[in-house]
Amino acid sequence: MFYVLCIILAALVGSGAHAEPRIPRSPAEVIAHLPQRPAILRADRNSSPGADTVEDSLEQVTQLMAQAHRTGDPRYMGYAEAVLGRIAQKPPLPDEVLLLQARIHQFNHRFGNALIDLTQILQHDPHHPQALLLQASIYQVRGEYALARQGCQRIRSLANLSLALICEAQVDAMNGRAKPAEKTLASLLTVADSLAPDQKVWFFLGYGDLLLRLGEVRRAEQLYRRLPVQDPAVRAALADVLLRQHRPAEVMTLLEGDRQQDGLLLRLGLAEKALGLASAGQTIAALDARFKALRLRGEVSHLREEAIFALYLKNDRSKALALARANWLQQRETPDFEVYWQAALANDSESDRAVLKKWMLGSGFQDDSLLSGHAARQEGAS
Numbered sequence: 001m002f003y004v005l006c007i008i009l010a011a012l013v014g015s016g017a018h019a020e021p022r023i024p025r026s027p028a029e030v031i032a033h034l035p036q037r038p039a040i041l042r043a044d045r046n047s048s049p050g051a052d053t054v055e056d057s058l059e060q061v062t063q064l065m066a067q068a069h070r071t072g073d074p075r076y077m078g079y080a081e082a083v084l085g086r087i088a089q090k091p092p093l094p095d096e097v098l099l100l101q102a103r104i105h106q107f108n109h110r111f112g113n114a115l116i117d118l119t120q121i122l123q124h125d126p127h128h129p130q131a132l133l134l135q136a137s138i139y140q141v142r143g144e145y146a147l148a149r150q151g152c153q154r155i156r157s158l159a160n161l162s163l164a165l166i167c168e169a170q171v172d173a174m175n176g177r178a179k180p181a182e183k184t185l186a187s188l189l190t191v192a193d194s195l196a197p198d199q200k201v202w203f204f205l206g207y208g209d210l211l212l213r214l215g216e217v218r219r220a221e222q223l224y225r226r227l228p229v230q231d232p233a234v235r236a237a238l239a240d241v242l243l244r245q246h247r248p249a250e251v252m253t254l255l256e257g258d259r260q261q262d263g264l265l266l267r268l269g270l271a272e273k274a275l276g277l278a279s280a281g282q283t284i285a286a287l288d289a290r291f292k293a294l295r296l297r298g299e300v301s302h303l304r305e306e307a308i309f310a311l312y313l314k315n316d317r318s319k320a321l322a323l324a325r326a327n328w329l330q331q332r333e334t335p336d337f338e339v340y341w342q343a344a345l346a347n348d349s350e351s352d353r354a355v356l357k358k359w360m361l362g363s364g365f366q367d368d369s370l371l372s373g374h375a376a377r378q379e380g381a382s
Helices: 039-045 054-071 075-087 095-107 111-124 129-141 145-155 161-174 178-194 197-213 217-224 232-244 248-254 262-275 279-296 303-312 317-328 334-346 350-363
Strands: 006-009 376-379
Touching (some): 054 075, 054 095, 054 232, 075 095, 095 111, 095 129, 129 145, 129 161, 161 197, 178 197, 197 217, 197 232, 197 334, 217 232, 232 248, 232 262, 248 262, 262 279, 262 303, 279 303, 303 317, 303 334, 317 334, 317 350, 334 350
């Protein structure tokens, strides 16, 4: 699931602390204390070369990916990619390997690479439900709704009808049929508890995103509170809806200790600034250094989050617009639209607003609360 993250908190626009990426002066300098190496990798390191089977490696990858989603720490996804790389050297790759590889690419916003892997799976098995669902989700993120809908429709079977209906409704919600989609998703609430845990998160966060765009903030919060708060994506979405309702103190309680994951740290910074806390300066400096380090490594992910950071915590409106514009070329979820729209407004850029208005007319995208002038809101994914 692609989780919402967009902040429209005009009261938070202000100056922020300056920070530079920390470049060590010698190999002996300690720059960070990393979490203990995962036990599964420690055991793997102590095994003899060639001892692991493909099945063993796939199990390691699955566990590490689950740890990445559970903790919000992207390093575990890096570990998973390294393990998977050992068994992904020689094509043709088994579908299980391709699917895990596609999920890692999707996590890292390498959508084109993920679609290549999924296409190979679907050439072998045109009705592979997991591949079809992930493919549809990626097409939806990129704003390619006709292709996303085709994927949803191909999932239809007796065993997967509920997933197909949820998938189609979420596409409809972004593609000119928001009200009918809401009715469909409401009718599917009765099957929500029978979904797998990750599918349940996908359903409720997607439904909540639609409700927020329709101005149903309290209903969205109620949905989010039906999910396990231990999930970082759920905490992010709940923090967003609390910030939208001017409840930053509750965000501080919710995210206490969540300073490792950039998306949650961003929300902490917004809450700290709303409360006028001195700790906001340290959080802004930490985020500044992290984003600059990303760009030094040549990475182009997290442009949305950096645009939000630039606009609301650094008051760098021109940089925010440039980042939001670049992010719009990669992905087109609700928060991508909203940060681009707000950055365009902040810079009085009619040309950028025209780009978004044209896209809205062509796609049928609907965001009532944004366009009706609500200034204090935040929506979350990552």
